[in-house]
Amino acid sequence: MSNVKIDIYNHVMPPAYVDFVKAHGKEPGMVKRMTQLRLLWDMPARVAMLEQFPDVQQIISLAVPSPDMLGSPEDSPAYARVANEGMAEICRQWPHKFPGFVASLPMNNPDAALLEMDYAIDTLGAKGVQILTSVNGQAMDHPAVFPIFERITNHHQLPVWMHPTRPGSRSDYPSEDRSQYEIWQVLGWPMETSVAMARMVFSGLLEKLPELRLITHHCGGMLPYFSGRAETLWAQLGSRSADGAEADVLKRLSKPPMDYFKMFYGDTVLGGSASALRCGLDFFGPDHVVFASDCPFDPEEGPMFIREGLRSIEALDLSVEDARKIYFGNAFKLLQSKKT
Helix, strand or coil, X not given: CCCCEEEEEEEECCHHHHHHHHHHCCCHHHHHHHHHCHHHHCHHHHHHHHCCCCCXXXXXXXXXXXXXXXXXXXCHHHHHHHHHHXXXXXXXXXXXXXXXXXXXXXXXXXXXXXXXXXXXXXXXXCCCEEEECCECCECCCCCCCHHHHHHHHHHCCCCEEEECCCCCCCCCCCCCCCCCCCHHHHCHHHHHHHHHHHHHHHCCHHHHCCCCCEEEHHHHCCCCCCHHHHHHHHCCCCCCCCCCCCHHHHHHCCCCHHHHHCCCEEECCCCCCXXXXXXXXXXXXXXXXXXXXXXXXCCCCCCHHHHHHHHHHHCCCCCHHHHHHHHHHHHHHHCCCCCC
């Protein structure tokens, strides 16, 4: 067990859910990508690829598009159920490689999302839930979302995986009709993660739910790299606002904003960049960084991000204790419910 490496953020798409994506996907480019990426839905092929990494076990989560991106509030609960039962079945078939999964929720139907959360965790054995950085453009600090954070934190006492989302149809400039050069994903997704984190911090979400454990994809997006800028400029919050009212936000927080940002967890999905990972590790600390691959979304469609992610960690020449935390220890703690 000491050599196990838990890949805590990677993706699958059960074949029955792929059918929903083909039928209801609203972004043609995304549909093309998901349906052509074999190791996303061909699990025997995925398991065969993972034989290259005998120490790696994957906690699987659903690739976007999420259920609420595919269907109306009436339809999305059924899509979520198919996704979750499909992932649970993958874990039952290959427990040695996929010891757990993260539930997807119909976030455009908050009442149904709570029911699906309970079913996925209590009946199917999900290790937590995945949310996106917005629900069809609705922010994560919207009051309708709070009961979901509250229930996963205080009742189930399990973590949240937050995945960025930004459609290709959202242009880079107002004068254009869509994003160019896939900027919407390459640069847009880390920005969306950073924005969602900021909204959670300044809305007081972490003040209300101090036990919330939230794993950010791509090691916290922009926050580690821009932490100095963020700290010094947000210390002046309200000085650039027309009415200055936002200055009162800092008075409502019980500690400096950057202390809240460091409550999040960051994964190691940085394309294999050791210098970027060092930045993220310096920001979050070794107790809040977890190994992840984003498999199979790499140029080799499977093994590259695992291999390069491992290499980037080894390149940092960490202490045995810190390396163990990142590979296994932190994930093991996250995956255990704090319920007694």
